[in-house]
Amino acid sequence: KAGVTQTPRYLIKTRGQQVTLSCSPISGHRSVSWYQQTPGQGLQFLFEYFSETQRNKGNFPGRFSGRQFSNSRSEMNVSTLELGDSALYLCASSPRDRGRDEQFFGPGTRLTVL
Amino acid sequence: KNQVEQSPQSLIILEGKNCTLQCNYTVSPFSNLRWYKQDTGRGPVSLTIMTFSENTKSNGRYTATLDADTKQSSLHITASQLSDSASYICVVSGNSGAGSYQLTFGKGTKLSVIP
Numbered sequence: 624k625a626g627v628t629q630t631p632r633y634l635i636k637t638r639g640q641q642v643t644l645s646c647s648p649i650s651g652h653r654s655v656s657w658y659q660q661t662p663g664q665g666l667q668f669l670f671e672y673f674s675e676t677q678r679n680k681g682n683f684p685g686r687f688s689g690r691q692f693s694n695s696r697s698e699m700n701v702s703t704l705e706l707g708d709s710a711l712y713l714c715a716s717s718p719r720d721r722g723r724d725e726q727f728f729g730p731g732t733r734l735t736v737l
Numbered sequence: 738k739n740q741v742e743q744s745p746q747s748l749i750i751l752e753g754k755n756c757t758l759q760c761n762y763t764v765s766p767f768s769n770l771r772w773y774k775q776d777t778g779r780g781p782v783s784l785t786i787m788t789f790s791e792n793t794k795s796n797g798r799y800t801a802t803l804d805a806d807t808k809q810s811s812l813h814i815t816a817s818q819l820s821d822s823a824s825y826i827c828v829v830s831g832n833s834g835a836g837s838y839q840l841t842f843g844k845g846t847k848l849s850v851i852p
Contacts, residue, residue, distance in 0.1 A: 722838020
């Protein structure tokens with residue numbers, strides 16, 4: 624079974640731009656979660672999607688948004704990029720619920736904002 | 738407030754030695770506890786996941802223990818190898834009711850194994 628895939632792996636943007644990251648979960652997994660990881664903060668939860676609906680949301684500003692498609696693939700979007708948005712963005716999938724089931728992480732997208 | 742505290746923050750050990758990482762949590766009600774290994778710049782990889790009724794679980798040279806009474810977990814690494822150099826993250830899942838779960842992440846222990 625293929626693992627979680629994320630594209631692109633690396634991205635360089637400038638302040639004020641917007642970016643879209645993509646995640647393909649493990650086949651059959653319906654829960655997709657997104658996390659931001661920075662050296663000082665560890666893993667910070669962004670949001671979780673299940674069956675095309677946002678089920679949980681972390682404490683991030685509205686510039687961070689996401690969606691899930693009918694095939695469970697997910698995208699997250701960050702608008703009006705700030706220098707502080709530079710981070711590793713991780714996607715993780717679970718069969719049904721990230722809290723109850725084991726989560727499988729993708730390799731991440733390294734975003735650098737200049 | 739749900740919290741997960743890991744210690745030590747960083748650790749350096751010689752190749753071949755054993756080590757133990759600690760995780761204390763205040764998450765309640767408890768659902769399960771996970772340990773992940775994360776190599777630099779890569780996504781975390783699951784090592785173990787334990788529920789309330791499990792007090793020990795092994796994955797090769799990795800053995801996790803759970804004491805739900807004292808709300809403590811440990812990850813023991815036996816006969817360390819250079820490839821064990823990574824961050825180890827403890828994650829606790831709490832059942833917040835009505836079928837809803839919340840994950841609380843520790844900040845990780847950075848392990849360096851040197852020759």
